[in-house]
Amino acid sequence: MQMKGPRGTQDLLPGVTEKWQYVEDKLKNLSMRYNYQEIRTPIFEHTELFQRGVGDTTDIVQKEMYTFTDKGDRSITLRPEGTASVVRSFVQHKLFGLPNQPTKLFYIGPMFRYERPQQGRMRQFVQYGVEALGSEDPAIDAEVMALALEAYKQLGLKSLKLVINSLGDIDSRNAHRQALIEHFSSVKEELCGDCQERLEKNPLRILDCKKDRNHPSMQTAPSILEYLNDYSRNYFEQVKRYLDVMGISYVVDQNLVRGLDYYNHTAFEIMSDAEGFGAITTLSGGGRYNGLVSDLGGPETPGIGFALSIERLLMALEAENISLPIKESIDCYVIALGEEANLKAAAIVQQLRQQGIQVDKDYQNKKMKAQFKAADRLQAKFVLVLGEDELAKNEVAVKEMETGNQENIKLDVLTDYLISKL
Template sequence: MESIQALRGTRDILPGEIEYWQKVEAIGRDILSKANYQEIRTPIFEQTELFKRGIGEATDVVGKEMYSFDSRSKDYSITLRPEGTAGVVRAFIQNNLYAQGGVQRLWYTGGMFRYERPQAGRQRQFHQIGVEVLGSADPRADVEVIAIATDILQILGLKNLNLDINSVGNVEDRQHYRQALVDYFTPYKDELDPDSQDRLTRNPLRILDSKVERTQKIALDAPSILKYLGAYSQQHFDKVQQLLTDLGISYRVNPRLVRGLDYYTHTAFEIVSDDLGAQATVCGGGRYDGLVAQLGGAETPAVGWAIGLERLIILLQQLQVSTPPILDFYLVSKGDEAEAQALILAQKLRQSGFSVELDLSGSGFKKQFARADRSGAIACLIIGDEEAASQSVKLKWMASKEQSAIIQAELLTNTDDLRRQINAVKTA
């Protein structure tokens, strides 16, 4: 019988790789909690209308990439979430989080789904960690989220990172700019790729986002949105730049940066890596002051970002920034009584805060010792018939090969001393 394979565009995250994911999640959680960001978890599927209204029907995400299907009752359409912001905003409105007053700092992590051509760092089921700050129009909020993303990436050990920023203005600014783009691109209409020809009438800003080489060349001389910013938008963008400079965060102004979703206003930004080739964006985000009202809530300014974990993990693996966790003990045993005692000892050591792998193979000592060598454990604990009879255990330090016998009860009593010895080896 033919075996069942994972669907195209999905992949298994196996032991050996999962440590990278755990490290990213742990560092992200630590940094975000220090800034008082609260975790939120939303469903992986929502009503399709949420994304149509939130992201924009003229975007590639809504028009081409969503996984949508009818509800069982056929009363409405359901979509696997293609991004995280719209769901968080829906939860913010539905659960009256705005009633708590002040600024809401939220973060999330989880799987997203888009129908795309799978390639390195891009899957049809992919994962993000993201933040949303709701209730502040202050440019400091824009810079705070950028600074937090920078901290996460730098603490993970990433280098060769560049921050690109732009302002896409407010609704009025974009109306003026939209007409300027239509005027510019119309004479080139026949030379544009089919998607860009369609965007010319529906959403000309998306043409600047095209990955088609000929369209990119035409867009090089397109007018810059920075020339169409109103006084407020310009003031906001100037303040963001000044605050980034004050924090010592270097950046490049990229007037072609518009991001791929319609809800952005004012600040748009990307953090890109020179080590990722064509798929360079590690983190992307910006301000979206109109989205909450657009989805039925009160006028609420907001800003956020998302980091694509698949691309980030590729970078970490390339740079070998993460190492597998070190196991404290590998416990081998042989004989009925020895194996029973080993199970109890392993559990008590775990309850005392040690990491312990108990060999469950039932094979001879030689094979168990070979697995202990491969495990990377700091020490090996050995219980055979002799040790079982005396309620003792042999403690073998894997690096020095030093070995001693100790009564099991004493081992469990002197855990502080044992922990100091383990930590001394880890930090050596």
């Protein structure tokens, strides 16, 4: 029986991993430019973390988590998203006590959700995300959205749209919640089973339903913006003012609610307008979560963050026909002819690698012509030929493949020669 990877997973092979490495390096460098530091949390956590942090009424907790009981009879879940784990770590290690606040963190790592696999949506996928904890300044909301947009722009994407909304504070959400219950109660039996359950538990989630999105009641549902109290309304206005002065375009969508229970005040998504990207245009999303830290046992601490899927980012690059500048060549290839030359070649390869030069050699005892073909396939910039004559003279023949020029170089100056050329 031939073994295959589990459904919803993928192998990233050489030729593809280089793209991932390039994108991840760009994201890490961008994060540090905004003064966000990397955090790495466990791939699995206690299930209760996501039940409390993400919310019992979310599709993630109800339908999509990979949960199992370990040998200690503990319920463990592979992390379905990054924010709850970061906030748990923030509380556990008392990062709120550090002198420099807010605490600004970023992460890159695999997440797991049991859902129907489709292009850009896998059961194991990789998220990049940032979290800013400890500030209730609307300016940091704008900073996080600016960072999210810049992540795509740095890689050359242009067909982008920032969509924002306010979910208000607790008082605003409670007033809106009651209005939603009254609005949808009259059509409850026409809604899907999930939305019928959400009506009492979390009616805001009905607005995010993919099954009922075209139901007429969705078009007439009361807007959260109509129920914002003065504080929430002023906060949202300040966020928009910061985006305006930063030159960031946006669209306000009163139906944007996001899929996680912990959001309040600012919510946002970045979408792709690229032709051929697909029906699901959302690239990333995030928002403010002022109550999450205290829900997980920490002090009252405001927070805001976002996450993006690396898979969907790469899809967007493909939709806009953007090629990444991936290096597909190596610096040198050493061709050795004879047993003594092979021994010397191993020493040369080791020496060059220690000096930062990318170099390889033959390990299959190929003839000289076949070794040159291997060098061509690897797009080697230089080929170093070492035979009996070269050994006798303590030198190596160095051929520059682009020009065809060839020189004999003494072994004791070979490293300096190649460094000057490269």
